[in-house]
Amino acid sequence: MTALTLNDDVIAEVRGQVGLITLNRAKALNALSLGMLRSLTATLLAWKDDAMVKAVAIRGSTKAGVFGGFCAGGDIRFFHQAALAGNPALEDFFTEEYALNHLIHHYPKPYIAFMDGIVMGGGMGISQGASHRLVTEHTKMAMPETNIGLFPDVGGGYFLSRCPGRSGEWLALTGDVIDGSTAVALGLADQLVESARLPEAWDALAALDWTGPAPLDNWIAMVSGAARTDSAGARSLIDHYFAMDSVLAIVLALEADSSEWAQHTAATLRKRSPLMLHVVLEQVRRARGMTLADDLRMERDMVRHCFFTQHLGRSGATSETVEGIRALAVDKDHAPRWNPLRIEDVTTEMVAPFFDSPWLTHAHPLRDLV
Template identity: 75%
Template sequence: MTYVHENSELLTEVRGGVGFITLNRPKALNALSLGMVRSLSAVLLDWKDTAAIHAVAIRGSNKEGVFGGFCAGGDIRFFHAAALAGNPALEDFFTEEYALNHLIHTYPKPYIAFMDGIVMGGGMGISQGASHRLVTARTKMAMPETNIGLFPDVGGGYFLSRCPGRVGEWLALTGEVIGADQALAFGLADHVLDPANLATAWDALASQDWNQEDPLVNWVATYSVAESAHSTGAEGQIDQFFSRDTVSEILSALELDASGWAQATAATLRKRSPLMLHIVLEQVRRARSMTLADDLRMERGMVRHCFATQHLGRQGPSSETVEGIRALAVDKDHSPRWSPARIEDVTTEMVEGFFQSPWPAHAHPLRDLV
């Protein structure tokens, strides 16, 4: 049977003991709307307690059909409009999205994410907690939030800080896009599938014997392809630079290094929000010793500060995030007016304010996550 939940942007179907979910907003690269977050949460909670459903699979769609694109993140145009209008739905979005991320990480049944095509931002939030994270040769994975004056949220502090060495700092600060091999090497994916076999693998889930002890072992063996050698090329360089104490020290070391990689990385950092670079480095390093629930609570406070930066007297159009989204996605002039404009001008006090919770513990919107 096929049935559409609250909106046509999320298609759900149950076959052979499997709940199938298709993100169906291809013109927006399946960017998550509040309606999609709510529908996805409702479906997963329903299926969690439905004995006849043994596993969940999720995929994206593109303008030609299914697969080919997973999810480009949250709907940043909505963020921009809601922040300017003072729309309280902006607060609801992040609270409900982060609760959804936690639900996926703690889901008691297999959750199989077909991470084909673009998997960025909020798309990572609905896939990194999967029991089976499947990538392909078409996967383009990133947490590019510093490009819009935001930080890698949706649990990004938690899962990026668990990457080997200082890879988490590198991915979080630069927003670098990686493919399947690097995703595997960095612990952000589990198996590679051939794009040509995705539809067959998807359909085959409905014919698994869910009474077996580990019913997906043979399925994975059948459809995953041999991985390339896990040489990421730059891992030694990443640790060399991104283990330094501050963003200024990381950047200075990169700019003093004559290698093409270091120079390109330094140039990337110079384009990002200086304020958010400092905040992101602190985020990843704090999250390394946090539980997922505590990280999500921290990030929920941080994102409130991004749109209403009261300790700096900035909100709405003067906030770093609204300005970043304006430059990238609204006016598209790609000339954000970052404040401060230079990495060297960010102070400790500016950064620390982002880590002060706007709520007492008993009133935090994610207080019940464990």
């Protein structure tokens, strides 16, 4: 067993011929810090060129032990503090996080994500690129960024836009939570595994014989179960409403539908940042025709505008994102003061500049991604 100690919140070791990573920041639901991103990147780069490491697996931990929770996302409290303080580490965080997301999607060895418990935001960024995405009956998956005045980043435009029908728009705009079976049905996971079998599955990886044919296929067959019926039962409604041309058209049509699902969905959208709903719909629809690298570059542009929305004369405490984080995670009053207040008041002129890059092509922080 070989251990790499780069950060107390990331435990990395090699057992057998598999590199094993445990996210160890349980008190914060394994929310990703800049230090954790750097540890993950350094570890994956080291194992990428190590002939003794045949595959990589990643899991989360909880206060009760390993498994039970994967990763709740990026450290939004850090985002809030850094934005108010003008801390340049905020810029580094997103550049390095998106580069890590790209590395995982293009990793040359099997990368197995044990997506048990909460898998949200940045947790999706370090799992959606996996070659093997395992979920359980306890998985709670979401991209809830519109709830904090942000957008589904970490490649969210890329992987959500590739969900069947218009389920990507639905997940991106509402931030609704889905279970493991639904994640499999929507192409956001590959295998459903009983949570009780995760320790056995984890340990079995270290014992795999990599000289035989298809060792991971045999391992998957051993640990996986059948996914239950897709619980996104409103798929036809999702495809109908979330294919509409604009956020306003979607919301008005939902509000005109008296069904419980439509009324609940419309009410959810009315609580989100009106400005960012418009930005997110544009993001997902642009990303549908983009490569991952181009999507990540676009999202890097967008996140700069989220914290420094110069075209609206807003930055720091007055940005949608900082205000959204304040309301949800800092003051916890759950009463964000969105600007504009209503979906009806968002204009094209407010939305379009989010997609203008603040960098020249040769100077873009993610220019080397292909």
